[in-house]
Every structure is written in C-alpha cells, then in structure tokens.
Amino acid sequence: MKEFWDAIEKKDCEKVLELLDDYLEQVEDEEELMRAAKTLEGLAIECRSYDLAHEIAHLYAHMGEEDIFRPYRGILEKSKGDIEAYAEALYHLAEAYEHFGFPEEAVRSYEELLKMEEDELERALTLAHMALAYEEMNELEKAIDFMEKAKGAFEKLKDETNYLVSLVDLAHFYYGAGMDEKAEEYIKEVLKSPRGTEIDVNALLVESEIYAGRGEYKRAFGNISKAMLQALEAEDENLFLFAFDTLLNFLDEMFAEKEFRGIYENVGILVEAFEDLNKDYGNFFKALGELARFKEGQEDAKGRFEEIYSSIEDEELREILDEFKEKGIKFLNVGL
Secondary structure, eight states, rough: HHHHHHHHHHTHHHHHHHHHHHHHHOOOOOOHHHHHHHHHHHHHHHTTOOOHHHHHHHHHTTOOOOTTTTTHHHHHHHHHTTTHHHHHHHHHHHHHHHHTTHHHHHHHHHHHHHHHHHOHHHHHHHHHHHHHHHHHTTTTTHHHHHHHHHHHHHHTOOHHHHHHHHHHHHHHHHHHHHHHHHHHHHHHHTTTTTTSHHHHHHHHHHHHHHHHHTHHHHHHHHHHHHHHHHHHTOHHHHHEEEEEEEEHHHHHHHTTTHHHHHHHHHTHHHHHHHHHTTTTHHHHHHHHHHHHHHHHHTTTHHHHHHHHHHHHHOHHHHHHHHHTTTTSOOOOOOOO
C-alpha cells in the first residue's frame, strides 16, 4: 500500500494504474476509499489519464456518487485552449457517457465534437457513435440515419473494416425497425466474402435474429452454432461469451413463448457441433432439448434430463439449466 501512495506522490499515473487493483482489494473502509478516489481524480486530471479517469468513474459508481464523470470533465476543462487535446477529451467524455448508460449526454458531446472535427474518418466514426447512442435511446430512425451517413463515409474512404461494421449495425437497426428485407440485404453483403472475424460472428448473430423472427429455427440455430465455433477458432473468449449470451437470450425467448418443439428439434445442431469439442457443452445442449420436451408435457424426458444434468461437471452450466427449470435464465461468464 505504501508503494501505491508513493506512486501517487510522484504523480506516476502508470504505476498507480498498475497498483490500483491490489490497493482496492486491501481497502475495506468506505471513507478511506472515497478519500483515495478524490485524490486519484486530481491525479487523473493532472496526468490527463483517461484510463485512470475510467477506473475512478467505476469507483464513484460503486460508491453511489451522483456525478461519476468529474474526472473526465476535469480533463476537458484543463484542455481548453488546445483544440486537439480538447477534442480528445470531449471524445473520451462522450465515450464514458455511452459506456455508463447515458446516451443522451453522449449524443450531446458527440454533436459538439462533430462541429470541431475536420478529419473525414474521425467524423465518420463520430457519426457511428451517435447512431449507437440513438439506438440505446430506442430512436431507431435517427440511429439508421446517422449510421447510413457513417456507412457512406466509410465507403468513400475505402475503409472496409468500418464499412462492414456499419453494415452489421444497420442490419440490426433495420431488423429492430421491422424492415427485415433491408436487414437481410446488408447481412448478405457482409457474409458474401467470409473473413472468420468478429464482423462475421456479429453478422451471423444478427442473421439468426432475423431467422428466429420468421420461425426458421433450424437456420437460426445453425447460424449461432457457426458464430460460436468461429469465435473459438479465433481463440477469442469474449467473442465466444457474447455469442453464447446471444444464444441464451434466444432460448429464453423461446421458452417464454413455449416454442418447445423449436428447441428440441433443432438443439441437436449445437450438440453435434460441441459434443466432441467439450463434453459439458454437448451435454448442456442435450439437457436443454430434454428440458424443452419435459416442459411440453413429455414426462419421460424428465428422467433423461436429470441423468444428463448430473453428468455435467461445470457448475455454471448447471446453474443456467437450473434457471431455465425455474422462471428465467442466468447469464454467466462461462468459458471453454
């Protein structure tokens, strides 16, 4: 702990960040934690450290502070008079608003930033951020408008990666707005030349939403299976977890809507994909199928479910099945 306070005294922000987690694990007194947070706030402003500002914002949120964005605004105030530094500070403030669930404030900050930016790529990225914030506010018409502008700019700049990301986002927006054909058109454009990347995984997941909305469960399960396998091939655990959570959301809706047949007739796609890769996952998907049969009224499925359930060693997967048995679903960081 002495090393931590020495780093603060020396105004070594990098060292402070390095030691922060260890310090937080040792502190139990809320008042001491608040004093430390306020000291760190001043340090973050002095260093113009956005990483430290982010950690402090999380600390303030944890402690129930009303204004968790003071470090960001402090850096913004300190940056006045330097256009480039001010624009950077404004971007990080907007991003923080977005991250902590304040989309209206994020939009206002992005609007101010857009007036300052001259670089075409930076303007396109800001338009895309604004679109995502509007989507969070359920203003899909505005979200589509801003993302279409961003897409056009990325295409003009020949920025293929951001262009494809904007297509996936637009497909999601159009699907949410009930414009399935437009959504599918954009997804097909992304998937016509598979890259095995995060973009493809997200595209497959959006397309699975479209298929599920039409009751085409076989295609929906097939897409989610492909997405999860691609995430594994990329050795990207976070991407796998995102795909897995998408699957759980999908299944939760099907159970709620009593689409039991749709589950047990198609979950075999996932069993086949995973039973050789990971026994617990294969059994987890088998158990879901039997649970769906039981909930439909097939009493003989209960014994099969319990037998498969007892063979699963992963406690988190068992907890998810427990939640399905009861009333809903629990989302956990389940890795392979």
